[in-house]
Amino acid sequence: MENDAEEIANTGLDGLSTFSSLSIESRRSQMTDQPPSDRFKSEMPQIPGVSGPGSRATTAPNPAVKLVLGLLAVLLVVFLGARWALRPKHAAPQSVEQQPQIEVPSPAPDPSTLLPHATDADPGIASVAEMAKPWSSKEFFIRNRLSGENISGLLVRLPTGSPSQSTGYWAFAQKAPFGDCQLEYVTDLSKLRNDYGFRAARHPMVGNPCSRTVYDPLKLSNLPGSVWARGAIVQGSDLRPPLGIEIKVEGKKILAVRAE
Structure with a gap:
């Protein structure tokens, strides 16, 4: 009886040993089939209600979202460009060289300096x-x-x-001997006839426009002291010829x- 029980126990142990060896061999074959990098990866624990890494759903990007983002970017660029273009521009102060120069005409030279x-x-x-x-x-x-x-x-x-x-x-x-009148040399014979009323003019004369006195350059006049002076009076009330x-x-x- 005892021998039978011992034999049964030995048989059970042999079966467990055989099952254990088969299980180890199966695991070895699985490990040899995996790449070297996957052999040493630890398995993630399985949490109820949480899917594993392999079960993540890959969602494709939505084209509408890209379109909206592109439009927003374009609007932003247009807005910034419009603000830059419409900004108030400060006129740069003109330099001294660029300021318009007002030309002041130089005074006319004194005619007397040219004589x-x-x-x-x-x-x-x-x-x-x-x-x-x-x-x-x-x-x-x-x-x-x-x-x-x-x-x-x-x-x-x-x-x-x-x-x-x-x-x-x-x-x-050219200043008259008496008074402040300026004598004039008249070469226009018609002026002598019309302005001075001297009809006998045959050559240029000297006239006093204030008294209408006419002096003849070709004639001499005897002054007190027996002095002869050219420019005898041929018309008018002046007292003597020009100086x-x-x-x-x-x-x-x-x-x-x-x-x-």
């Missing part, structure tokens, strides 16, 4: 060549030795006399030496 001024050191007022034509004239200034005043004078080339001699010229002060200016000719230059 010759006869002095003791330089008495020349004209050349013989420029006074070659009869009845030609030229204005000039000469300093009065007594008053220091610059006197405006006029040089006239007479149709008589040699151009190389002082007798071929007449120079006189004369002494002229000399040296070479090709005409000099104004002294005022009366």
Whole structure:
């Protein structure tokens, strides 16, 4: 009886041993079939209600979401660009060089500075060549030795006399001997007839526009003291001819030496 029980026990042990060895061999075969990297991965614990990694559903991206995001990006770019374009622009201050320059016209030169001024050191007022034509004239200034005043004078080339001699010229002060009127050299014979009423004009004359007195450059007048002065009065109420200016000719230059 005991032998039977022992035999049964031995048989059971042999069966368990056989089952255990089969189970180990099965696991070994499974491990040899897995890649080396998967052999040492620990298995995640199975939690009820939670799916494993392999059971995650892969959801495809929605095209509508991409479209909306693209439109939002475009709108943002347009908005920022519009704000940048409409921003207030500060005008840069113009530099000194870029500021418009207002041109102020320079004052016209004094005509008197363009005329010759006869002095003791330089008495020349004209050349013989420029006074070659009869009845030609030229204005000039000469300093009065007594008053220091610059006197405006006029040089006239007479149709008589040699151009190389002082007798071929007449120079006189343009201010009337009495009063403040300026004498004028009138070459327009019609002006002498109409403005001065002098009908006998045959050549240029000197006139006083204030008194309508006419002086003849070709005639001499005898002044008190037996002094002869050119420019005899042929019409008018003035008391004497114009104040004369002494002229000399040296070479090709005409000099104004002294005022009366």
